[in-house]
Amino acid sequence: MNLKKLSIIPFIAISSYASGFKIPEQSANSVALAAANIATSFSADAAYYNPANIVFLDPRHHSTFSLSHLRMSKLHFRNHSDKFSSDYNYDTSSKKGDFIIPTFHFVAPFIDDNFRFSLSVVAPAGTSMKWEDTYPRALSKLFELEVLEISPSIAYLVNEDLAVAVGVRGVYSKGKAKNEVDDAQLQTPMGNIAPGLKAHRELEGDSIDFGYNLALTYKPTSDLSLAATYRSKVNMTLKGNADIQYSIGGKMQDQYNGDVSINVPLPAILTLAASYEYSDFTFMFAYDRTYWSSLKEFDFEYSRPVANLFDKPVEKDWIDTNTYRIAVAYDYSKDLRLMAGFAIDEASTHNDKIKFELPDTKSYVYSVGASYKINENFDISGGFLYQDRQKREVKSGDTTSFNNVVGEFDRAAIMITNLSLNYRF
Secondary structure, eight states: OOOOOOOOOOOOSSSSSTTTTOOOSSSSSHHHTTTOTTTOOOSTHHHHOOOGGGGOSSOOOEEEEEEEEEEEEOOEEOOOOOOOOOOTOEEBBBOOOEEEEEEEEEEEEEEETEEEEEEEESSOOOOOOOEESSSHHHHHHHHEEEEEEEEEEEEEEEETEEEEEEEEEEEEEEEEEEEEEEEEEOOOOTEEEEEEEEEEEEEEEEEEEEEEEEEEESSSSSEEEEEEEEEEEEEEEEEEEEEEEETTTTEEEEEEEEEEEEEEEEEEEEEEEEEEEEEEEEEEEEEEEEEEGGOOOEOOSSSSSOHHHHHHHEEOOOOOOOOOOOEEEEEEEESSEEEEEEEEEEEOOOGOOTTTTTOOEEEEEEEEEEEEESSEEEEEEEEEEEEEEOOEEEOEEEEETTTTTEEOOOOOOEEEEEEEEEOOO
């Protein structure tokens, strides 16, 4: 039997079916404004979204404590393939997901009139996805990944209209994945169905990796702000332990318990943004270019050779994507600001390379929120975001039943609710 073309695809997705695996919303303002708050910043979250803007905040200390609840709906798959019987390929659904994400942003007073320091502690990616049915759990029975980023930055006020900033991205990632194949079918070149395949793999690892960020803000007039930010790629070098065993027709083929590593890129993002103030309104626009093309394949490295079933690199060949964001903030009174936003986020994957481990698709984002000033030192902000995930056709055919994913993922949704406390002193 030829196993050279078989592979159990590792689930290294960092966000189950968000666009690629980024989570851009890290504060109430960003949730309420669909992450369009780049050229204009209202609070300490400028430390993350555009650290050049921190020099335009009032000269006191600024801090933002934020808590988000992220809910992912079930994801339904409709099978359109008749290559294998309905015992092996069928309609199925993932489990819902609920996650709590805390974040923190801080801006210090000026140093020597022109320099200012900031710090953000955020979760730019990270989630969990579970499939319980035998068919999808061969690719993704369980995946959990936590990503924590600590990002200190220094901003410099060139003049009253121009500011620049540079910072460091320190990223800690920790992941766990399980795949489980139970009596799968293998189709030979002659069209026969080979004896059942059983396989089990558990992976667990973590890493600390680094990158950088750059930012610039220019105010050609008192009402208009232009900004550009660049967040570098961080190559997450996950290292840990793998436990693998598989059999064919009841006969044990291989066992492995030892070291494993894999490189997963957290992609670079270039953002160009503008904002314009008119009367009590602030209109915002942001364009993101996310360089997903850095993800070519998932390739595990083991301490000794293992069966090609687990060691064969899995092609992804993702493509760079665009995200368009617009938002408006309205100062209803001196104490109350109302906010709303909209975004369009493109898919980064090809139809013939989508499977259960990362069913990415195009999405539309709708958001609302408000900020209320309690006194000169405190204000409280809240935001709600609804991400409408579009249907996605899948054409990932294969000669093994668990890798044969041909059909359609239905529309789904991700909802984020955020509450933030902003304190100045």
